[in-house]
Amino acid sequence: MQNISYLTENFGKYDVFSIDSYINIGGFQSLRKAVTMDGDDIATILSDAKIKGRGGAEYPMGRKWSQARAVKRPHHCVVCNADEGETCTFKDRELITNDSFNLIEAMIIAGWAVNAEDGYIYMRAEYSHLRPRILNAIKQAEDRGFLGKNILGTNWNYKIHLYSGAGAYVCGEGTALIRSIEGKAGRPRMKPPFMKQSGLFTRPTCINNVESLSLVPHLLRDSTPYLQVGTKESTGTKLVSVGGNVNKPGVYEIAFGTTVREIIYGLAGGIQGNRKIRLIQFGGASGKISDARILDIPYSYEAFAANNLIIGSGSVLVIDERTSVIDFLRYTQDFFLHESCGQCTPCREGNRHIRIFLEKIKNGTYTDEDIQTMKTFAKVMPMSSLCGLGETAQNALKSAFNIFPEVFASRKQTEAVG
Ligand code: SF4
DSSP: OOOOOSTTTTTTTSOTTOHHHHHHTTTTHHHHHHTTSOHHHHHHHHHHTTOBOTTTTOOBHHHHHHHHHHOOOSOEEEEEEEOOOSTTOOHHHHHHHHOHHHHHHHHHHHHHHTTEEEEEEEEOGGGGGGHHHHHHHHHHHHHTTSSBSSGGGSSOOBEEEEEEOOSOGGGGSHHHHHHHHTTSOOOOOOSSSOTTTSOGGGSOEEEEEHHHHHHHHHHHHOOHHHHTSBOSSSBSEEEEEEEESBSSOEEEEEETTOBHHIIIIIITOSBGGGOOEEEEEESSTTSEEEOGGGTTSBSSHHHHHHTTOOOTTOEEEEEETTSOHHHHHHHHHHHHHHHOOOOSHHHHHHHHHHHHHHHHHHHTOOOHHHHHHHHHHHHHHHHHOSSHHHHHTTHHHHHHHHHOGGGGOOHHHHHHHO
């Protein structure tokens, strides 16, 4: 099957260090159109396209912009979350690498739509090699009057600033991200106040993921091709980053509704060595897992919800039969143990204890009570953790309880069988 190219249509078509090159392929036409429009009408375009946040939270983007606009306080700001830290997730990197001017144009349109004075791009430390192209794009946009004072003769002033993270996964969480920009330790805080009311430097703040934002200039230019593909609830296209034990790992743009089988065996070239699939994890380390039974379901929000899965960050991690389920869970738990900021007990201690129980299962020294306690932790952590990390750290484990019950079989049974 072929890649579809709507969001990726600019890839390879212009020199990402030259604004003239971008303008020659129609760059900044969407901004010119946007500044003739009311922000609510721009938000409506996003709502009609049913764009859900592509960072993982899946919050409706048009609604977010409308809510941000409705806050009647001055000094709004826009934040682009480029802290792409979910495992096997690298699609934002491709957008920043191959279409950096489109992202800058999107940031300016977002600023106009929500009445912002400043835009901030928060980029993960591992992408520091991409800083020069973003800084260059900002500078060239300023020189041409797309940024700065009196943009395109509108009397509107807007700047974009670039910040780098320092390698913490939890800084992808909105409140931790803004604290990091503010120069504080990147730890999540309680909500409310919500971002739209009091976010970065206590200003009304609208945060969007790179992929979500990158869609905006394309939709303003011509939304028809986008609206014509996809499924009933999942309009349009989506970038998926496919990795693990596949022959052709990479980022692919697909129409929603493409089956998981087409993604793995078509675009990603199947499994290395024609091995069997042990499990597939969707949406990063915080995503859920399944096995080959779901290969024929469509990749869409509604089909995933019906199968107790989440699209999340858009990653598809394929693990073949050489890795056991318990080893996969151990690695996943190591990740969360390392990345938990540690400020709240259920997440800090829950992750640590689950990791200990998994080791006991690996060694065959667990008790039935250990399994029950682990299930209790997995149930309590989402209800009592402060942020999304603690709420989702056990997603893979919880799906493993359902999909691979034999891994957690009663010791009494296994001993009797043995
Ligand atoms: Fe930190 Fe975990 Fe609590 Fe989030 S849930 S604030 S990562 S300890």
